[in-house]
Amino acid sequence: MSRFNKHFKMECNDVIAYVKEKLTIFKQDAILEAEEIGDGNINYVFRVWDRKTKQSIVIKQADKLLRSSLRPLDVDRNRIEAEVLMLEGKLAPRLVPCIYKYDSVMCIVVMEDISDHSNLRKVLLERKIFPKFADDITTFLVNTLLPTTDIVMDSSEKKDNVKKYINKELCKITEDLVFTEPYIDYKGRNIILEDSIDFVRKELYEDKDLILEVGKLKNNFMNNAQALLHGDLHSGSIFVREDSTKVIDPEFAFYGPMGYDLGNVIGNLFIAWANAVVTNKIQDEFTNWIAKTIEDIITLFTHKFIKHYKEIVTDVMAKEEYYMNWYLNTILSDTAGIAGCEIIRRVVGDTKVIDVTSIKDIDKRVKAERMLILTGKSFIMNRDKIVLGKQFTEIFKMNL
Ligand SMILES: Nc1ncnc2c1ncn2[C@@H]1O[C@H](COP(=O)(O)OP(=O)(O)OP(=O)(O)O)[C@@H](O)[C@H]1O
Ligand SMILES: [Mg+2]
Secondary structure, eight states, X not given: OOGGGSOOOOOHHHHHHHHHHHOOSSOTTOXXXXXXXXXXXXOEEEEEEETTTOOEEEEEEOOSBOTTTOOBOOTHHHHHHHHHHHXXXXXXXXXXXXXXXXXXXXXXXEEXXXXXXXXXXXXXXTTOOOTTHHHHHHHHHHHHHGGGSTXXXXXXXXXXXXXXXXXXXXXXXXXXXXXXXXXXXXXXXXXXXXGGHHHHIIIIITOHHXXXXXXXHHHXXXXXXXXXXXXXXXXXXXXXXXXXXXXXXXXXXXXEOTHXXXXXXXXXXXXXXXXXXXXXXXXXXXXXXXXXXXXXXXXXXXXXXHHHHHHHOOOTTTTSHHHHHHHHHHHHHHHHHHHXXXXXXXXXXXXXXXXXXXXXXXXXXXXXXXXXXXXXXXXXXXXXXXXXXXXXXXXXXXXX
């Protein structure tokens, strides 16, 4: 009887045995080797390769317990990840890894090895420039989001999809870590530098107007089942090569507001920019590129969205131009609000990013944190007026 008829957390030797028993990807005489390459908090990721031909694949396994804290987490996230990657592969070809197999018993996704791409967060810290990035990520966003809405799909089929992608436990993580704890630290998990405590208290914990606006964004996240989102599109979920972009890890996918994905992309670019500002000269090739990339992302998203909208929207009311303009404006407003929430939570919450934590000089880090918090607040409070990329970058520059 197969060892793989009941879920268990695999080690490298189990993964090799699994590949031999279950997959036909490698030749019979392959000499298989494997290593665990996961660097996240949640799952286990294995690279498996044939020593002779160098052919390789990646196997991602969800365990019932989180990789970092060993707390339980619903493994249905693995099904959602596999199904969404397959759908995204159809809607945005070449912008996600190919999926070779999903195993619902072992909670495994077998996929293309994209090790020839680099983690966007890491390469931004090395000040590398990716001229194709704005074009690729906006194609990914428009092509994966708009077709999943009920202004394009049959509304009854869309409702079935909403049910299929209910992602209770992972959404709860976002509701807490992004929308609640940075403002009301009810679980006592925020991690704040001694030198920033007074600033955070005044600018976040005691700012009732801000907390109300974040509450509205949280309500929108929880109740606006607009499109099937990636749900965790920070720069650690994006892999780049000079000529290619790949998005991974949609395990937080669910039906929510489109601006959540776009806002995550934009927000994380500002965090990388803040790192560059405090550790480098303010104006250099990299910071000019990142500013232009943020502006281009908003412009390209808008243009591609309008073009695709006119091509594929089926709902009779939504076909009206005034409806389209209203709909797009709500997405851009959500984008600004979410970018602000993402920026703030990465500074004060417990899932920080290396763009912030790698700044060893405390004065520089405090400076980066303050400019990010003020920028994030301004995005949230002014979100209804922000529709152009230049407005985003000007707000950041005002807080330098
Ligand atoms: N298809 C792939 N090809 C090559 N490397 C990959 C692939 N998928 C994942 N990885 C590597 O494994 C790492 C972790 O992957 P991923 O982010 O999907 O895991 P995770 O456990 O869901 O992480 P998180 O805690 O951030 O949610 C990536 O940063 C990347 O280095
Ligand atoms: Mg993940």
